[in-house]
Amino acid sequence: MRTGTSTAHRRRSPARTFLPLAVAAWVILEIWLLSLVAGAAGGFTVAALLAGGLVLGVAVIKRAGRRAFGNLRRTFQQAQEQAAAGTTPSAPRPGKGSGNGMTMLAGLLLILPGLLSDVAGLLLLLPPVRDFAARRAGRTLERKMSSGTPGGFGDAYTQARIHFPDGKVVPGEVIREDGSPAGGPYPDAGHRPPLTP
Numbered sequence: 800m801r802t803g804t805s806t807a808h809r810r811r812s813p814a815r816t817f818l819p820l821a822v823a824a825w826v827i828l829e830i831w832l833l834s835l836v837a838g839a840a841g842g843f844t845v846a847a848l849l850a851g852g853l854v855l856g857v858a859v860i861k862r863a864g865r866r867a868f869g870n871l872r873r874t875f876q877q878a879q880e881q882a883a884a885g886t887t888p889s890a891p892r893p894g895k896g897s898g899n900g901m902t903m904l905a906g907l908l909l910i911l912p913g914l915l916s917d918v919a920g921l922l923l924l925l926p927p928v929r930d931f932a933a934r935r936a937g938r939t940l941e942r943k944m945s946s947g948t949p950g951g952f953g954d955a956y957t958q959a960r961i962h963f964p965d966g967k968v969v970p971g972e973v974i975r976e977d978g979s980p981a982g983g984p985y986p987d988a989g990h991r992p993p994l995t996p
């Protein structure tokens with residue numbers, strides 16, 4: 800007999816069903832396009848396109864990483880200056896167009912071998928496309944986190960914020976009203992002094 804677990808058949812999400820098929824179709828299409836370009840322009844052209852995408856992708860990721868590190872350094876400097884002035888450090892506001900995550904995704908798509916991934920990466924480098932993709936990804940993530948199934952990551956995050964809202968631990972001692980020992984039926988569960996930091 801099992802207790803606490805559900806034996807009902809869980810329905811598989813459409814993303815789990817179609818994602819492997821979409822990846823397989825993407826790979827087949829990339830290979831087909833590369834073979835078409837190789838047949839029309841030669842193998843050297845395909846190698847040059849792939850090498851150019853690799854170099855450009857590495858440069859894009861490196862630039863986005865430097866920009867993210869610079870933003871982090873500026874945030875720490877502002878927090879230190881505010882703390883030195885005696886004011887409470889405020890949360891940083893992300894600037895418009897500072898979507899380093901989407902820029903890094905564009906670089907990763909450029910690094911992947913293939914013409915479609917290169918086109919997708921180049922499109923993500925355009926600011927309107929990058930902003931649109933960042934907004935869509937943010938809304939999707941918020942929706943998934945709010946409608947997470949029990950036991951999922953969203954539920955764990957919510958429970959952690961409920962039980963430990965500010966991260967403070969208050970030491971205390973359990974005193975039972977019925978007179979039984981606080982530790983329970985175990986022989987070594989007598990009175991223990993509270994832990995101090």
